[in-house]
Every structure is written in C-alpha cells, then in structure tokens.
Amino acid sequence: MAVIAVSIIKTESWLSSALLFIVVWIFSFCVAMYKDAEENEKEDKEKRKTRRKSRSRSRSDSDDDRLPTGWNGTDEIMVTGLKHGGREKFIREHHQEIDSDNVIDLVREPDNRYDRNAVGCLWKGTHIGYIPSGSAQFLAPALDNGMRITATCDVWTSPDGEALRVYLKFSGKTDKDWRMLERVIKQISDYSE
Template identity: 65%
Template sequence: MIIRQEKKESLISQYRKLNPEEQKYIRGICWKVVISFVVALAVAIWLDFFSGETRFLIFLSVFVGSLIGLSKGDSEEESDEEAREKYLARLRARKSKKAAEDEDEDDDLEDEDDDLEERLPTGWNWRDELVMTGQRFEGREAFLRTHQKEINGANEIDLIREPDNRYDKNAVACSWKGTKIGYIPSGSAQFLAPALDNGMQITARCNVWTSPDNEVLRVYLWFTEKSAKDKVMLEEVRRQIMEYSD
C-alpha cells in the first residue's frame, strides 16, 4: 500500500498569501509578545532580592499584564468598511447641521451629488494606503507577478512626475528599480502632484498582494515623510484625498 504524504506549506508561505491587513495584524501580535517578554524579564532581573519562585511569579504577572495592556486597543480596531462608514456618517452629520442653518442647503447638496458622479478614483482604502492603478497595461502585471517576492523584499519605489502626460497633467508614475509598475490613481494624483512639485520629499513603499487563487493582484502604496516640513505637507495631501474620497 502506498502512503502519500501531502506537502505542508511553511508558515512563511502561508503568511505571504495573506493580504496586507492580515499581515499587519500578525506582526502586531508578534511585537506585543516580544515587548511583553522583554519588559517582564527586565523587571524580574531588577528584583533580584526576591526568591526564584517569587521572581518567576512576578515575571509571569508582568508578562501577562503587559500583553493585556498592549492588546487592549485591538478590540477597537475597525475594518476598512467600518472606518469608511464612520467617516461618511460624520460628513453627513456635518451637512445636516449646516442644512439646518441655511435654507438653501438642499440646492448645495444636489450640486455636491453631481460632483460625486464626476469624481476621479483615488484608490484610498481608508487605512493611509492607496491602491495603485495602471498595472494591467504594457505587461506590468506579468512583471509584478514574476518579481513579487523581490519587490516585497525591497519595497521602496520611486515616484516620477509626468507633467507632459497626455492623459493627465498630474500623472505620478511608480517605478521599481527603473521599471514602471503603475500610477498613482488620478483622484489622488491631483493632490499629490502639486505637493511633489512644491518640493515635498517622501519615501514611497509598496506591497504586491495576490489572492489565494492567484486571480486578483493589487499593489498597496504608503508614504512616509523625510522631514517635519514634509510631514505637514503629506498630512495635508492625506486630508485632501480623504475629503475628496467622500
């Protein structure tokens, strides 16, 4: 009788198949365990005048207490959809209050609805990340799939302004090691491009994600500032994108 053994995937392989939100959650748990262990160990070493059994109980108490304290905020985390709904609810409440103070607010809201229909996609996912666009053209998706592990390992990318782009004067291309992999969505580029033109210096990083069945590919982008001045400019860009993404 032949016994077949199924090849089990490693934990690292399973981790790489998770989407960025799930990866972030797992990293958070690992960091909380490590920090709690280090704090508890430091306290136990410092209290060296207690007996061994007492120090172990102190270590255990501090470890559990630290872990609970660090994990306290997890229950308050929201999904992308919940965050979006809460943000929209605040906007609706603000509009309702304004409508009560102004008789003509109904006409203004109708104008805003017309504007919403014409708005450009921003790629904003309500988690300080953008979803890149344009990867389905010029063989970029095939390149991303082929080099997914390399890109996620060295995930810093270059943002290249294309003011002469015939489709969008605010175009911002995304390049990895000299290869164009996509674009910032036009709805976000209209705010990001002027900031870049005005000297904002930021670091852009990406994460290439594919669904378990390998059918869906997304590229998540996030940015960090290089100075205090850049931080102010980047926060203003984020604010503009969030309000536009209403």
C-alpha cells in the same frame, strides 16, 4: 363567464354541472391572474426604467463623477495601470523581490497626455503603475512644490492568484515633508468621502 358556460351546456346530472362550473371558474381565475401578472410586469418595467433615469440624472448632478483615488481609508493607496505595458506580468514574476525591497520611486509626469497630474510608480527603475488620478491631483502639486516623500509597497495576490493589487504607503523625509504629506492625505481622504 362560468355561469353562462354551465347554462349553455346541457348536462344530465348536477355533479357534472358542478364539475364543469369549477373547471371553468379555475380557468377564468388563471386568465385573470395571468393578466394581472402581465400588468404588474409592465408596471415594474416602467418603475425600473424611471429609477434608472433618475439614478443617471442624480449621478451626473452629484459628486459621483469624482476621479478614483485608490484610497483605502487608512494610510494606503492602490496603484493603478497594472494591466498596461506588461506591468502585471512583471509584478507577478518579481513579486518576492518587490516585497523584500519595496521602496517605490514616485516620478512626476507633467507631460503625460492622459493626465497632467500623473505620478508614476517605479521599482528599481521599472514602471509598475500610477497613483490614481483622484489622488494624483493633490499629490502632484505637493511634489512640484518640493515635497520629498518615500513610498513603500505591499503586493497582494488573491488566494486563487487571479487578482493582483499593489498598495503604497507614504512617509515624509523631513518634518516639513510630513506636514505637507498630512495635508495631502487629508485632501485625498476628504475627496474620497
């Protein structure tokens, strides 16, 4: 294209012909680069689309549909449901009291319309949240079979005060309860992996 343009335009000096040739060549180069970039962008979009589809397929075919456990990998479970029913506000207002007297009562709610394995967490009779459903599916049957455990909590707030977390730590009342609790914790841990 550059050669044709130079031959069509009649110029009087070789310098202006060379300059015109360079300008036309740079323009042609830029157009070609733009077209390549456009094609690459289309290819990238297709690849991203394909990856998204395969990810969503693999998620639905794998164990990634597991219920959340709130398990932190050590010996604590994070309480859920803090945002409902004014619970977060209550916990923020009573943060110091809850931390000093941190015994939490675990109450089975077999008639809960959202989760038949629901285990509520109460502090001095006030509902502050739930055991996450992924953990409750193992904890509820054990509680129904007579396991007696106590839970203590640790209230954590981020330095900026935005995030609020309540972590529970369990302990059995008798040796039998400890053994049952250890089995439940192993089930939760295995399920979380």
